[in-house]
Amino acid sequence: MTSNNLLAFASDWQQQVDECLLAGNYVQATRLYEQAIAVEPNVKSYYWHLGLMLLLQGQEVEAQTTWLLGMADSDPEEIELWTSQLVQVLETEAERQRLQLADYSVAWAIRQHIREINPTDINNLLHLVGLSMALQIYTGDELKALGVLEILKSKFSEVVDSEVLLQVWKSVLDYAPLHSSSLEFTEAILDYVKEPILVINNLISFVYRLAYLAKQTRLAASFTELALRLDSKNPELLRTITSFYQDIHEYSKGIEFAKLSFSAMQNLADKAFANHLLIRGLMGAGGYWEESCAAFDFQKSLLASIVEEQPANLEPSTATRLFNSMFFFPYFQDMLQENLEIRRQVAQVCQLNIENYNQEQVKKLRQWRSPIIKIDTGVKRLKIGYLSHCLRNHSVGWLARGLFQHYDRERFEVYAYLLGSDPNLRYDPLQKWYVNQVSQAWNLELNTVEAAEKIHEDEIDILIELDSLTLNTTCEIMTMKPAPVQVTWLGWDAAGISNIDYYIADPYVLPEYAQSYYEETIWRLPQTYIAVSGFEVGVPSIRRDDLDIPTDAVIYLSTQRGWKYNPVTIRLQMQIIKAVPNSYFLVKGLVGQESLKNFLIEIAEAEGLSSDRLRFLSLDSSEAEHRANLGIADVVLDTYPYNGATTTMETLWMCIPLVTRVGEQFSARNSYTMMMNAGVTEGIAWTDEEYVEWGIRLGKDPILRQQISWKLRQSRQTAPLWNAKQFTREMEKAYEQMWQRYLDSHD
Secondary structure (H helix, E strand, O other): OOOHHHHHHHHHHHHHHHHHHHHHHHHHHHHHHHHHHHHOOOOOHHHHHHHHHHHHHHOHHHHHHHHHHHHOOHHHHHHHHHHHHHHHHHHHHHHHHHOOOOOOHHHHHHHHHHHHHOOOOHHHHHHHHHHHOOOOOOOOOHHHHHHHHHHHOOOOOOOOOHHHHHHHHHHHHHHHOOOHHHHHHHHHHHOOOOOHHHHHHHHHHHHHHHHHHHOOHHHHHHHHHHHHOOOOOOOHHHHHHHHHHHHOOOHHHHHHHHHHHHHHHOHHHHHHHHHHHHHHHHHHOOOOOOHHHHHHHHHHHHHHHHHHHOOOOOOOHHHHHHHHHHOHHHOOOOHHHHHHHHHHHHHHHHHHHHHEEEHHHHHHHOOOOOOOOOOOOOOOEEEEEEEEEEOOOOHHHHOHHHHHOOOOOOOEEEEEEEEOOOOOOOOOOOHHHHHOOOOOEEEEEOHHHHHHHHHHOOOEEEEEEEEEHHOOHHHHHHHOOOOEEEEEEOOOOOOOOOOOOEEEEEEOOOHHHHHHHHOOOOEOOOOOOOOOOOOOOOOOOOOOOOOOOOOOEEEEEEEEOHHOOHHHHHHHHHHHHOOOEEEEEEEEEEOOOHHHHHHHHHHHHHHOHHHHHEEOOOOOOOOHHHHHHHOOOOOEOOOOOOOOHOOOOOOOOOOOOOEEOOOOOOOHOHHHHHHHHHOOOOOOOHHHHHHHHHHHHHEEEHHHHHHHHHHHHOOOOOOOOHHHHHHHHHHHHHHHHHHHHHHHHHO
């Protein structure tokens, strides 16, 4: 072939090859490369491409033979060069198959050949891991089997493609978050991170999902510890790990990180939240009462300074966290006016900032359609939306079921907005139950704007939130007011947000004068603000003989969290036990709270009661088992100034006498309203003296205990507390009246 013909062939040949490759005609491309080798046998790239064409046809042996032929009679330096060229050819095609054709199987097969040629090519190995996830064959063992972890630990940073590394790492966390290799992989990548903030932000989102959806809080804490290696003073990481360690009852670490968090904060609002976390840790651990009180007094001064300063340009996350900073006030003091006033003032600061940084969204959200729905015309069902993080295996989730089960589907269209929920409903059967009860359920992340826009888009008429100050995300959404009528119910006391119209109560849970202090309008249902049809009860797992308690002894029980153990009430409880011969006090659920155990023992001995009369029980494996184990008690002693709520209802359902101390704030009257709506007044105390008197009387009078137990058993068929269907009708009537008021206000 002449030189001119050779040039013409080369030009035409390359065009033909490209066309064959685009068309997937690998057979014709093979012929063209064979012709090229016949013309120019010394051009090695032809061999690499010919082998690739054979490989794409599934002829692996022939492909390898072709590559070996191209490297025949070569010296070591040439082999190294040509091997590099071959790998580059394979790499280019593997990426074309992955990105342009989305043929992950072919891309994976090509990269397996690259691995045979160079087993330690870390970037190729990373691609193999990524492709195994795309093919859904990833098990988590690949990181070790392919040698990825070993190579990364050897710190060959100059050859690692950091972009590929981080992309594969993020995919691994999404695909196999619970596999042990995922944590090890995260630790291995830290030395290769060029932009720590990108990794930190991804980890923050990941650990929240891990802790609050997958319920793997301890593992989430381990990942957060790794993130802190990148930035030991990152405020969000410090806040996050503080909460995690407190949630898994490692209170010493939780308190230590809370203090580190406080020291890392720059402005008053962030310091207030960090101090809130310190209070949370101290109260959760129990036994740190003096330090807790000092932190609480400091919190008052911090919040007072914020109210005086009236900051208007807080960062969004800072503004929303400020809502939570008032959470523990009712645990320390039963002072309705003071607690609600600071709550209202701080909520105003939060609302000011939320409306400032969400101006466009707020303006859009409040452009509701004209209020033309008439509830008596039957033109359209009222749209009711429920907003919560807790419609799952949670106290709120157990108590709200009746309202979702019994609602009138001809008059109401019900939507559920599940915040921070599991989108695949893998972890929580109760959440799945809620999804199946409603007209439409949205599984949302903790994105306030997205949630508010979805509520607005659905044209919800009345929005009910169930979390209040327990979740700042809910507070921010309600502040943006995506629905024309907004209501707080069940989850906690009212948040003091002016854009919430109503707060659901009843004749007992708030005193008559309470409205003077509430920002929201109190809407009192005629009997009870909550009702259930009952609770699932399992098989008891504890016995008196297991606890070394005589069969004829009187057993008092407390099942509250560490936050609720106020020393004043503990002293009253110890006085009761001391006054009742052959009585014992069981305190349940003190996991990792040695300080609280010691605190209880210290108070008992100060009251002249031997610690031998105290028993400490661990948590039960399930809620059904917990309720069954309540049956070991003769009398349950409630806490004050923060009563039981779900625990009180469970106690009454199990027909066990209860002693409660009534106060003036919502949290100090929960047990009172539940007892009234269960039809029993025995055990309701209005003073500390009455609390002790009732405790002693019930301990010494077995006949009275039997009478109360029988009355509670009979109340299951008659009492408002156990009539979820009737309660639902009363809530629905309230919704219609609320809507009518809204219509009247727009006439």
